[in-house]
Amino acid sequence: MSSSAVTVIGLGPMGRALAGAFVAAGVRTTVWNRTPGRDRELIERGALAAGSAAEAVAASPLTVVCLVNYDATDAVLRTEAVTAALKGRTVVNLTADTPDRARDTGRWAAEHGIFYLDGAVMTPTPTIGTPHAVLIHSGPQELYQEHRPVLDALGGTHTHLGEDLGRAAAYDIALLDIFWTTMAGYVHALAVAGAEGVAPRELAPFAQGIAAILPPLFQEWAEDVETGSYSGEGNPLTSAVSSMAHIVHASEAHGIEAGVMRAAEGLARRAVGLGHGADGFSRLAEVLARR
Structure with missing residues (x-):
């Protein structure tokens, strides 16, 4: 069995992208999916089809799994036949x-x-196999280095985050938290602007301007939280609470649900009530972390 061989379990959009990158790099690639038929294009490109999950994992020293969640992973891997084949x-x-x-x-x-x-894969499917892919890993360093030559076929940047197996998932959860709360804010903004007669395409350039000011704030607030400074010199929490209240009022005046902003406003008001009104918004990280 060649060490330059991999099995991919799960052929959703990301799984197909992963398998396709391995095939394109000349890695002997075996594929299997719970729902039949998704391997057709990959087989045409040179991937090998397996008749069962056990047969698939037995075909390679390395199996890459990409399913919807760990319930699905457990359902595939923790069967007697697959567990035995993976030993x-x-x-x-x-x-x-x-x-x-x-x-x-x-x-x-x-x-x-x-x-x-x-x-975890931190970038969309079109980036896989290109220099723009970003993947993070955690677990035994020696094991990671052993399989790095095959994983490099996925392209882009690979970062080993440490021996703790939960560390990659911790990064993934935190970064997806940023993404989905940001996107929730954007679609809410589109709804509110639309109610005021502002077309989405009219708002988009200004939204991009807001996005451009965020990267330096990410670094600044990270330093605030690490040092405990929570500077509110430029924009104290009392000011933030006022602007958030305006958003809630404007939204609900148009019958647009404002639960996300109400939750953020409520958290900010709680921090003000705890005596942190002069602090910056980064103080909320400390308030949230209190037991």
């Missing part, structure tokens, strides 16, 4: 879920003689 082989799980689930899967793997790395 002595490596699983790289790029399925998104929580840090605790990643650690639990690592414990299961160790109990059954399976080598295990957790990870």
